[in-house]
Amino acid sequence: MTAKTIIVLLGFLAAFSLFAYRVYIRFRHMRLGQPAGPFDRWGARLGSVLEFVAAQARLFRYPGTGLAHFFIFWGFVLLFPTILQAILEGLVPGLVLPVVATFGPVVLLQDLIALTVILGVLYGLYYRLIVRPERYKGSHQFEGNLVLVFIFTIMVTLLCSNGIRQNLGAARVAAGWQPVSALLGKPFAGLSPHAQEIVEQVCWWVHLGVVLVFLTLLPLGKHFHVVTSIFNVLLRNLEPPGRLAPPVRVDGSEGAGRVEHFTWRQMLDWYSCSECGRCQDVCPAYNSGAPLSPKLLIMGLRAHLLERGNALLAQNGQAATQKAVLDKRLTGDVLPDDVLWACTTCYACDQECPLFVEHVQPIVDMRRYLLTQQRGDQQLTAALESLRRYGNSFGKSDKQRAKWTTGLDFNVKDVRKQPAKTLWFVGDYASYSPALTEVTQATARVFQRAGLDFGVLYDAERNAGNDVRRAGEEGLFELLAQKNAAALAKCQFEEIVTTDPHSYNTLKNEYPAGLGAAGVSPAIYHYSEVLDRAIQSGQLTLRRKLDYTVTYHDPCYLGRYNGVYEAPRRVLAALGCRIIEMPRNRDRALCCGAGGGRIWMDEGKVKERPSENRVREAAGLPGVDCFVVACPKDLTMYRDAVKTAGLEERLIVKDLAELVEEACAGGPQPCGANALPVDTQAGSPCHT
Amino acid sequence: MNIVVLIKFVPDLVEDLEIDASTSLLDRSFLRLIPNELDEHALEEAILLKERLGGTVTAITVDFGDVDETLFTAVAKGTDRVVKITGEDFSQGVSNEKLAAIFQGVLADLPCDLILTGTQAVDDLDGFVGALLAERLGLPYVGYVTKIDVQDGKLVARKEYPGGLNADIEISGPAVLGIQAAEKPPRYVVTSKVMEAMKKASIDEQEAGEASVEAELPVQRMSLPETGARAEMIEGSAADVAAALLKLFRERGVLA
Numbered sequence: 027m028t029a030k031t032i033i034v035l036l037g038f039l040a041a042f043s044l045f046a047y048r049v050y051i052r053f054r055h056m057r058l059g060q061p062a063g064p065f066d067r068w069g070a071r072l073g074s075v076l077e078f079v080a081a082q083a084r085l086f087r088y089p090g091t092g093l094a095h096f097f098i099f100w101g102f103v104l105l106f107p108t109i110l111q112a113i114l115e116g117l118v119p120g121l122v123l124p125v126v127a128t129f130g131p132v133v134l135l136q137d138l139i140a141l142t143v144i145l146g147v148l149y150g151l152y153y154r155l156i157v158r159p160e161r162y163k164g165s166h167q168f169e170g171n172l173v174l175v176f177i178f179t180i181m182v183t184l185l186c187s188n189g190i191r192q193n194l195g196a197a198r199v200a201a202g203w204q205p206v207s208a209l210l211g212k213p214f215a216g217l218s219p220h221a222q223e224i225v226e227q228v229c230w231w232v233h234l235g236v237v238l239v240f241l242t243l244l245p246l247g248k249h250f251h252v253v254t255s256i257f258n259v260l261l262r263n264l265e266p267p268g269r270l271a272p273p274v275r276v277d278g279s280e281g282a283g284r285v286e287h288f289t290w291r292q293m294l295d296w297y298s299c300s301e302c303g304r305c306q307d308v309c310p311a312y313n314s315g316a317p318l319s320p321k322l323l324i325m326g327l328r329a330h331l332l333e334r335g336n337a338l339l340a341q342n343g344q345a346a347t348q349k350a351v352l353d354k355r356l357t358g359d360v361l362p363d364d365v366l367w368a369c370t371t372c373y374a375c376d377q378e379c380p381l382f383v384e385h386v387q388p389i390v391d392m393r394r395y396l397l398t399q400q401r402g403d404q405q406l407t408a409a410l411e412s413l414r415r416y417g418n419s420f421g422k423s424d425k426q427r428a429k430w431t432t433g434l435d436f437n438v439k440d441v442r443k444q445p446a447k448t449l450w451f452v453g454d455y456a457s458y459s460p461a462l463t464e465v466t467q468a469t470a471r472v473f474q475r476a477g478l479d480f481g482v483l484y485d486a487e488r489n490a491g492n493d494v495r496r497a498g499e500e501g502l503f504e505l506l507a508q509k510n511a512a513a514l515a516k517c518q519f520e521e522i523v524t525t526d527p528h529s530y531n532t533l534k535n536e537y538p539a540g541l542g543a544a545g546v547s548p549a550i551y552h553y554s555e556v557l558d559r560a561i562q563s564g565q566l567t568l569r570r571k572l573d574y575t576v577t578y579h580d581p582c583y584l585g586r587y588n589g590v591y592e593a594p595r596r597v598l599a600a601l602g603c604r605i606i607e608m609p610r611n612r613d614r615a616l617c618c619g620a621g622g623g624r625i626w627m628d629e630g631k632v633k634e635r636p637s638e639n640r641v642r643e644a645a646g647l648p649g650v651d652c653f654v655v656a657c658p659k660d661l662t663m664y665r666d667a668v669k670t671a672g673l674e675e676r677l678i679v680k681d682l683a684e685l686v687e688e689a690c691a692g693g694p695q696p697c698g699a700n701a702l703p704v705d706t707q708a709g710s711p712c713h714t
Numbered sequence: 715m716n717i718v719v720l721i722k723f724v725p726d727l728v729e730d731l732e733i734d735a736s737t738s739l740l741d742r743s744f745l746r747l748i749p750n751e752l753d754e755h756a757l758e759e760a761i762l763l764k765e766r767l768g769g770t771v772t773a774i775t776v777d778f779g780d781v782d783e784t785l786f787t788a789v790a791k792g793t794d795r796v797v798k799i800t801g802e803d804f805s806q807g808v809s810n811e812k813l814a815a816i817f818q819g820v821l822a823d824l825p826c827d828l829i830l831t832g833t834q835a836v837d838d839l840d841g842f843v844g845a846l847l848a849e850r851l852g853l854p855y856v857g858y859v860t861k862i863d864v865q866d867g868k869l870v871a872r873k874e875y876p877g878g879l880n881a882d883i884e885i886s887g888p889a890v891l892g893i894q895a896a897e898k899p900p901r902y903v904v905t906s907k908v909m910e911a912m913k914k915a916s917i918d919e920q921e922a923g924e925a926s927v928e929a930e931l932p933v934q935r936m937s938l939p940e941t942g943a944r945a946e947m948i949e950g951s952a953a954d955v956a957a958a959l960l961k962l963f964r965e966r967g968v969l970a
């Protein structure tokens with residue numbers, strides 16, 4: 027055995043042991059977590075791995091870096107035998123893997139793949155160092171760049187060796203099969219054969235060294251995703267996005283107050299975070315200047331798991347440092363309260379993450395803990411107090427819930443007394459907010475015109491609890507859900523339609539099955555879907571074409587959470603409106619900032635409210651002067667935002683139902699060309 | 715320190731109030747009763763004191779109807795013992811004099827260092843209960859208290875006077891304090907903790923003793939505020955409005 031062999035074997039041994047040790051540590055830490063699973067639906071899971079690991083589907087949501095990553099990833103996978111060959115050959119001269127090293131077309135492919143990897147890396151370095159996008163802010167950028175340099179080195183040394191071997195006539199295939207290598211070998215062709223051999227040796231050692239160092243570094247940081255991502259995607263959450271996992275217990279000790287209160291599955295998420303910052307890039311809280319970054323949250327959890335895991339598992343480490351670490355509070359010290367309260371639960375981050383790392387769930391887990399510790403803000407807890415006492419966040423009597431119906435010229439059925447085909451779950455905002463009474467009445471009139479046999483629950487309806495749950499008040503969510511379920515069980519109806527996408531989400535995804543009488547599960551719709559149906563089926567006759575140019579805002583809980591994008595657009599198109607999309611539309615729509623209980627909380631200090639940012643986006647669309655929404659909270663948020671952003675003259679915020687009523691020409695105040703003030707451009711919705 | 719907090723229930727003002735046929739009472743048939751807000755402040759102050767100084771908190775209420783949830787919530791917040799006074803149908807309301815007499819009866823067997831209650835209630839802006847009770851028990855009474863402290867082993871209550879004046883009043887021995895506001899707004903305890911309290915804690919039910927009341931203030935007639943056409947809307951352009959205002963100010967002698 028030569029000295030070289032011994033050194034290499036020792037190197038291998040050292041690198042692999044260090045790698046294994048570091049993985050083992052992380053594995054042990056993960057075992058501090060709570061149980062997770064069982065995992066089923068393996069077909070869908072394997073499909074996910076093909077789609078999201080092999081095809082990297084989500085990465086392409088950012089096309090440039092997505093493509094670069096795709097090349098680097100596949101380059102590495104495909105070049106693995108090549109790299110192995112190169113290392114083994116240096117060790118055992120004459121060792122040749124069949125095909126990999128000898129079959130011309132395969133070698134050509136390797137050569138070209140290596141080139142794409144190099145190009146991918148160069149693009150990555152350009153992107154990180156020259157473009158410097160905001161999304162990398164806070165990531166371990168040195169590590170990111172270092173690894174790119176590593177990969178670059180691995181590839182270049184490989185190609186150089188090949189090239190030199192071509193120069194020396196020692197290659198196993200003709201130079202034509204290794205064009206890139208031959209090119210890289212050129213500069214050395216002038217050296218003496220001996221000198222070229224030395225260069226080749228240097229390349230070999232550097233190649234090997236970098237491969238081994240890279241291996242040991244993998245588990246330490248963001249590049250652990252190379253190993254964990256397959257498992258992370260394989261074991262991803264297959265539940266609908268709108269279904270939060272309930273706490274294991276709801277007995278006053280719920281929620282995550284310590285890192286070990288999370289499940290091991292959640293910890294695997296954190297190990298998998300590649301710090302790419304896509305989540306941060308799309309986060310409305312981050313972009314409004316709030317203290318939350320979903321990326322830094324995950325990185326913080328990972329770092330804290332490491333230090334706390336070490337401290338917990340240390341046998342007899344340094345007591346003082348150990349104590350300092352153990353005394354560190356997860357909520358408060360590691361993640362300040364205001365970080366956790368800033369989230370609107372808009373789901374943009376979860377949806378964007380290429381590796382299916384979840385953010386909303388751990389945030390809600392920690393909010394649950396904060397609330398058990400009485401660490402909710404004043405406004406939030408006042409709203410919760412009202413919700414507990416009155417079943418609505420307005421602190422109004424349940425007897426006033428259906429007061430809006432008194433302004434109608436027909437009676438709205440009380441489903442508790444009379445059966446109706448459609449049970450309209452009106453929701454708090456549409457029921458109580460004085461500013462929305464008109465719109466709720468318009469919705470009722472449109473339903474009536476469409477011949478919908480509908481009724482409401484009157485005093486028996488309670489807040490559906492979607493945002494109560496996301497604010498972390500699980501017990502109250504259960505209470506509200508029980509009350510609603512009990513009321514629904516006594517009524518005769520076939521389907522539920524909601525005004526509020528938030529109610530829609532929780533009724534559809536989180537309420538127990540069998541909400542109807544006799545335990546039948548009713549279909550659940552959003553009013554935009556019901557309007558779409560009524561128009562498409564001809565039940566609702568549109569009398570007037572609305573010649574407006576509008577933009578439509580997708581509510582988070584309708585769009586991203588439940589995939590309803592087309593129904594409201596079809597309605598608008600049927601009305602005759604031209605829809606001009608905002609740059610951020612459909613699943614990329616910006617959250618209005620109200621979700622997850624944010625609407626009840628103190629706003630805190632922000633640079634620019636998400637809702638103002640959003641109306642500015644709309645105002646930037648030429649020709650658009652109507653901003654259409656399909657959520658009562660949106661109506662509230664955006665009517666406010668056009669005022670505070672000074673865009674009142676530029677944009678009018680309309681609910682979808684208002685426009686439908688206008689097209690039916692049955693509204694109390696017909697609104698359109700005839701009713702327009704003289705100075706308003708014809709063809710815009712009337713400014714009221 | 716062992717603190718007793720007295721809680722009474724008052725009509726919830728989010729409901730429309732109506733006067734019954736006798737014209738001297740509220741129509742209670744559809745009335746929702748809620749714990750008096752300042753009594754909740756008293757409870758919060760008691761719990762804050764307990765957290766600072768140790769001791770126990772006992773919350774007492776009269777069985778006005780649905781009072782259990784409030785008592786269990788008090789337990790979830792940190793109250794050690796909750797007492798419900800039963801024996802009669804109190805749901806039609808209890809006069810302040812009678813309430814003070816009932817509380818006196820229970821307190822006789824309940825030695826404590828401090829008795830806290832709200833300084834007033836929506837149905838008792840004069841704030842009688844605390845004062846009447848103190849009189850009956852022969853204890854000092856301080857109302858409008860916004861803070862309780864212990865300095866050199868003595869209790870000091872901060873009393874708020876109109877016009878932003880505060881007085882720190884030293885109290886020796888047991889006393890009745892009427893709380894105007896707790897140092898922090900009453901805490902919110904999560905529903906799961908209230909549910910746990912319902913499962914684990916028990917309400918101590920005590921019969922109201924013979925409550926002798928010497929003098930009561932019978933209500934002669936109750937009425938909703940009579941609204942007159944007082945407000946006068948001034949309309950027109952800004953200049954018109956300004957001119958009309960100026961004229962008005964001159965007429966009424968606000969401006970020369």
Ligand code: SF4
Pocket residue numbers: 305308309310311312318319320368369370371372373374375376385386617
């Ligand atoms: S859910 Fe929305 S607000 Fe919350 S962290 Fe994710 S992107 Fe940000």
Ligand code: SF4
Pocket residue numbers: 298299300301302303304305306320321324378379380381382383
């Ligand atoms: S959580 Fe996902 S999207 Fe966010 S930085 Fe990590 S890998 Fe990227």
